[in-house]
Amino acid sequence: MLITMPAGMTRIEQLVLAKICIAADGSKSAHVPEHTFIKKFPDVKMARKALKKLVSGGYVARHPTAGEMTYQMTQAGWEECRRMKAEAPRP
Numbered sequence: 001m002l003i004t005m006p007a008g009m010t011r012i013e014q015l016v017l018a019k020i021c022i023a024a025d026g027s028k029s030a031h032v033p034e035h036t037f038i039k040k041f042p043d044v045k046m047a048r049k050a051l052k053k054l055v056s057g058g059y060v061a062r063h064p065t066a067g068e069m070t071y072q073m074t075q076a077g078w079e080e081c082r083r084m085k086a087e088a089p090r091p
Contacts, residue, residue, distance in 0.1 A: 009057070013050040014084065015041075017059055020071060021081035028078045031063050031070035 019037035024030035034051070041047035051071070054060040059077035063070045073081065 009080075010050065010053075012041075012046055013053055013057075016047055016050045017054055017073075017077060017080060018084060020060060020073060020077070021085075024073060026078075026081065028073050028075065031065075031072050033068050033070050035068070 016037070019040065020032055023032045023037050038044055038047050038051065051060065054077070055062055055071075057076075058074055059080060061072045061074050063072055
């Protein structure tokens with residue numbers, strides 16, 4: 001099964017969004033620190049670049065805190081996560 005991506009969204013962006021969705025347990029109101037999902041990628045630089053594109057694309061919102069930057073899914077990001085989950089192949 002081929003998973004279609006929104007126009008302009010690369011595979012790494014899709015993976016970063018999925019990691020945020022998993023870390024937030026599907027919640028739109030959860031604020032996830034960057035270190036909980038970025039460090040799991042072999043190419044951290046590429047993952048950070050994808051995260052910036054997700055923020056500029058409106059899929060993820062930034063929330064600065066006293067200690068570190070946290071990220072939250074927007075409505076568009078949440079809907080994309082649900083779409084990816086629905087299209088994922090089931091064992």
